Amino acid sequence: MLSWFDFLPLRADRQGPWQVVSFLEVREAAEDEGLSPVEAEIRCLQRGYVPSRYIRSMGTIGIDGQIRLLSSAVAVIGCGGLGGLVADLLARAGVGRLVLVDGDVFDETNLNRQILSFEGNLGLSKSKVAAQRVTEINGVVRAEGRQCMFDEFTADGILEGCDLAVDCLDNLSTRRILFSECRTRGIPVVSGAIGGFWGQIGVAMPDEQNLAEFLSGDTDKGVETETGNPPFTPAVIAALECAQAVKILTGKGKLLTDQLLWMDLAEDEFTRLRLS
CATH class of the missing domain: 3.40.50.720 (NAD(P)-binding Rossmann-like Domain)
Structure with a gap:
């Protein structure tokens, strides 16, 4: 059975080198999937998709750094x-x-x-x-x-x-x-x-x-x-x-x-x- 995260390629927009998804959509996904909001954001990042609120941090700490902060x-x-x-x-x-x-x-x-x-x-x-x-x-x-x-x-x-x-x-x-x-x-x-x-x-x-x-x-x-x-x-x-x-x-x-x-x-x- 497909999850919300399987449809990330359809939901994301490219900003420079990054695939970006609205943090509001990630919040909704957390509710739909029975996850905490932080777990949902981490899952997006693990798949290479950046919640929009963190996009300005990517050039400094990158995806791995953001996952570490959220964890x-x-x-x-x-x-x-x-x-x-x-x-x-x-x-x-x-x-x-x-x-x-x-x-x-x-x-x-x-x-x-x-x-x-x-x-x-x-x-x-x-x-x-x-x-x-x-x-x-x-x-x-x-x-x-x-x-x-x-x-x-x-x-x-x-x-x-x-x-x-x-x-x-x-x-x-x-x-x-x-x-x-x-x-x-x-x-x-x-x-x-x-x-x-x-x-x-x-x-x-x-x-x-x-x-x-x-x-x-x-x-x-x-x-x-x-x-x-x-x-x-x-x-x-x-x-x-x-x-x-x-x-x-x-x-x-x-x-x-x-x-x-x-x-x-x-x-x-x-x-x-x-x-x-």
Whole structure:
């Protein structure tokens, strides 16, 4: 018996070297075939047909890379200035499962920089709003909003089944816990931090030196307590975090392992700091 996927040659349009099918048709096919949306997209890609929403990514990561993203699970720890943007970008990239963690709610001070913060959702859970936003962007992605703080007691439930964690935290004490828990479980961490015009990003692989050991400062709040955070700094670091995340998950490009990339937007400088 023929399936919907057997008729892909009749449904697809050629765009350059790619055979493209509407993501809306793939969504309908998932329902008809009794598949999850992500399974349907993966089946299309395995047959060489690209759901239209990913066509602009093909020249960068290719079909195999997109399949890897759809098959991956990422924990985003913190859904504020960095995390809201990271969730948005990873949803658009097509990461199959996002675990979105934040125990806080939106308040008026978030409005200047947090992409998910609006006048109409003040007082609402950051993680729940993030999950809803991800679903609106890409209904294929399984978005799980966890309204809790990350610590030794919640780590198991949060990190279970995850291939990667993205550190979008604003304090070093929780960051160190995240690094420790991920290292124990063999999970890479992409870590970003911001304050004023400055930001930094690095990658900690489980078998390499723990990046958290090189971080210094107050254990409750980082440099942003003194310098504040303008709207543009989180956007730059979040984009760099997502680039590292996609490279880890797809196996493409070089990684910022055993080093920090330090950014000073006041002087328009980027500096690579070796940690070994």
